[in-house]
Amino acid sequence: MSQQAALQKQQRSKEWSWPLWPVVPLYPYGNRRTLRTELVKDTIWAFDQLQGILYVTVPVRMTVVKLEAGGLLVYAPVAPTPECIRLMRDLESQHGAVRYVILPTASGLEHKVFVGPFARRFPQAIVYVVPDQWSFPLKLPLSWLGFPIGRTYPLPRDAAQAPFYSDFDYDILGPIRLGLGTFEEVAFLHRRSHTLLVTDTVLAIPTGPPDIVQLTPYSMLFHARDHVTDAVDDTWENRCKGWQRIVLFSFYFRPSTAKTIPLKQAIRDATHSSDRSRANSFGIFPFQWDANWKQSFDALRNNGQLLVAPILQTLILNRAPKQTLDWVDRVASWDFQRIIPCHFEQCVTSNGSQFREAFAFLRPSLREASSLPKNFSDDDLSVLKELDDLLTRRGITPPPESFL
Numbered sequence: 001m002s003q004q005a006a007l008q009k010q011q012r013s014k015e016w017s018w019p020l021w022p023v024v025p026l027y028p029y030g031n032r033r034t035l036r037t038e039l040v041k042d043t044i045w046a047f048d049q050l051q052g053i054l055y056v057t058v059p060v061r062m063t064v065v066k067l068e069a070g071g072l073l074v075y076a077p078v079a080p081t082p083e084c085i086r087l088m089r090d091l092e093s094q095h096g097a098v099r100y101v102i103l104p105t106a107s108g109l110e111h112k113v114f115v116g117p118f119a120r121r122f123p124q125a126i127v128y129v130v131p132d133q134w135s136f137p138l139k140l141p142l143s144w145l146g147f148p149i150g151r152t153y154p155l156p157r158d159a160a161q162a163p164f165y166s167d168f169d170y171d172i173l174g175p176i177r178l179g180l181g182t183f184e185e186v187a188f189l190h191r192r193s194h195t196l197l198v199t200d201t202v203l204a205i206p207t208g209p210p211d212i213v214q215l216t217p218y219s220m221l222f223h224a225r226d227h228v229t230d231a232v233d234d235t236w237e238n239r240c241k242g243w244q245r246i247v248l249f250s251f252y253f254r255p256s257t258a259k260t261i262p263l264k265q266a267i268r269d270a271t272h273s274s275d276r277s278r279a280n281s282f283g284i285f286p287f288q289w290d291a292n293w294k295q296s297f298d299a300l301r302n303n304g305q306l307l308v309a310p311i312l313q314t315l316i317l318n319r320a321p322k323q324t325l326d327w328v329d330r331v332a333s334w335d336f337q338r339i340i341p342c343h344f345e346q347c348v349t350s351n352g353s354q355f356r357e358a359f360a361f362l363r364p365s366l367r368e369a370s371s372l373p374k375n376f377s378d379d380d381l382s383v384l385k386e387l388d389d390l391l392t393r394r395g396i397t398p399p400p401e402s403f404l
Contacts, residue, residue, distance in 0.1 A: 015083040024113045027052045028216070034084040035212045039340065039347045040193045042066065045091065046346050048212035049078045051110055054281075055219035056249045059212050060110060061342045063197050064091060065190055067167050071096035074125075075188060075197050076104050076111050076342050077118035085121055098122040100164055102155070103129040104199045106175065106184035111199065111342065116146030127152040128162070130172060134181040155186060167191065169334065173201065173327040176320040179397040183316050189334045196336040196350075202308055202358050204345040205301040208236075209243035218279070219246065228269045228285040244297040245289070248380075251300060251310055256379030257293035261286045296380060306339070306350055306358040310376055313361055314384045315391070318400040321362040332356040 013031065021030040028050055035048045047062040062078040072095060078084060092098065101122065103115045112133075119127045127147060131154045135145060143149045156162055159170045167190060174184030188197040209220055220242030221232045232238050248255040261269070266286040270276060273283030300307075308317065317324045332352035339348045339355070378385075391397040 015086070016081055018079045018081050020079075020113075020117060024109055026110065027054060027057055032079050032081050033212070033215050034078065034081060034087060035215065036087045037211070037346060039338075040195065042095075043193050044190070044195060044340070046340065047078055047084060047087065048210065048346070049084075050212055050216065052219070052246075052250070055222045056246050057213060057216075057219045058246065058250050059210050059343060059346075061340070061346065063340050063342075064088070065167070065193075065195075065197075066095045067099065067164065068192065069166075071099035073100040073102065073164060073167070074098055074118070075102045076199055077101060077114045079114050080118040080121050088122075098125045101125045101127045102186075102188070103127070103133075104186045104188070104197075106130050106132050106134060106182050107178075108185075108200060108342075112145075116148065119148050119152075123148075125151070126163075128155045129153070130155055130174075130184050130186050131157065132175040132182050132184050136180055171327060171330050173324065174320075176316060176323065177398065178316065178319065179391075179395070187331050189331075189336060191335075194335055194337040196331070196334065196339045196355070198339060199342045200309070200312065202306045202339065202355065203341040203343050204304050204306055204339075204348045205247055206304070206345050207244070207301065208240045210344070210346065213243065214239065222280070222285075223249075223287075225285060226289060228266075228273050228283065231274060245293065248293070248297055248300070252380045252383065254383045255293070255296060256377065256382065257290040257296045259288040259290070261288055296377070300376070300380075304345070304348075306348065306354055308358050308361065310381060310384055313376075314381060314388050315397070317359075317362065319398055321401055325359060325362055328356055328359045328362075 016031050016033050018030050018032045032049050037046045037048065039046055043066050045064045047064065048059045050057045051060045052058055060078060061076065063075040065073045065075070067073055072091060088098065101115065101119050103112060105111050115127065119125060129142065129152060133142060142152055155172065157172060159165055169189040169191065170186050172184060172186045175182035185199050185201055190197065213220065217234060217239055220239045221234060222242065223245040224232045224238040224242035248258065263286065266284050270283035276283035332355045334352060337349065337351060339350045340346065392399045
């Protein structure tokens with residue numbers, strides 16, 4: 001490697017640096033890239049980064065919106081790496097300073113951890129957080145959790161009381177009491193662009209890997225293998241194959257179509273791997289995929305329709321179905337044409353009717369209360385159902401509420 005190439009590599013590494021990664025040690029740890037995409041011309045931008053465990057990596061997204069009077073509102077900050085801040089300064093130079101920073105969730109640690117460090121880079125910005133913030137094992141003041149003192153406030157439950165009401169309406173779901181803490185999320189409607197911003201409640205799954213995932217394709221190629229000895233070429237087909245298997249892991253934790261090879265056998269098999277490097281998990285590949293795994297992905301994706309993630313369906317929203325559906329009906333009454341979630345598909349063409357349909361699993365008039373959504377199988381949900389039973393039996397979380 002030439003001296004110039006080495007210098008460029010070092011500079012890029014500094015651009016992507018996130019030194020506070022041990023606070024929430026998610027992959028890619030201290031080396032995070034940022035991809036900025038303009039979603040609505042001169043109005044809305046997505047900032048995507050990666051997060052995950054080992055090689056199960058998915059997008060995490062910050063949305064930036066230009067205010068009518070000038071300046072910017074930031075919804076769900078990501079890690080303020082030098083690259084991320086440079087891209088933000090570029091927007092500020094064109095559209096005005098960051099005026100508001102929004103933490104839209106009470107329980108999403110992967111969103112909460114970035115708010116304080118991000119806000120400190122923009123000292124003129126006011127920080128609004130969803131009410132009922134909590135921490136475990138001790139409930140600590142927001143200032144102790146890194147939120148800036150003197151300019152951090154709970155988001156008013158009445159949207160008309162917020163200083164940015166002329167641009168946005170919003171509605172807060174929750175608090176849904178879960179024992180150790182609460183689930184709470186706020187959906188923002190940007191009126192002028194007819195855009196709905198959400199955090200975790202709904203999403204859509206792209207059939208191919210998002211751009212941010214493709215910047216580091218190794219995770220996709222790792223999961224595209226069918227056997228430990230496979231040498232996988234970096235092709236679009238293999239990237240899609242690996243991405244779709246990553247999706248199954250991220251939603252189900254232990255998808256039914258991926259059988260786990262016993263550790264001793266996996267270690268023995270690793271001796272036949274052509275790559276026993278640390279990056280390749282020392283050659284260990286402990287999965288055996290069934291031939292029908294693609295059918296499981298296609299059913300989950302459901303042609304890219306809006307989806308409520310299985311963990312929310314089985315462990316959270318079913319604890320407060322009426323409260324959730326009341327919120328859904330209020331949000332569905334708004335005039336929006338697109339949804340920008342914090343995960344997976346960047347921008348989903350959708351409306352209130354389709355948003356309401358995503359929560360059909362909570363409506364007994366549309367689905368039997370005891371049945372599962374058609375795109376989830378009992379086998380795929382087995383880990384979540386076991387976790388649900390365990391948490392309920394031990395009194396850690398309340399049981400699901402009866403459907404009314």
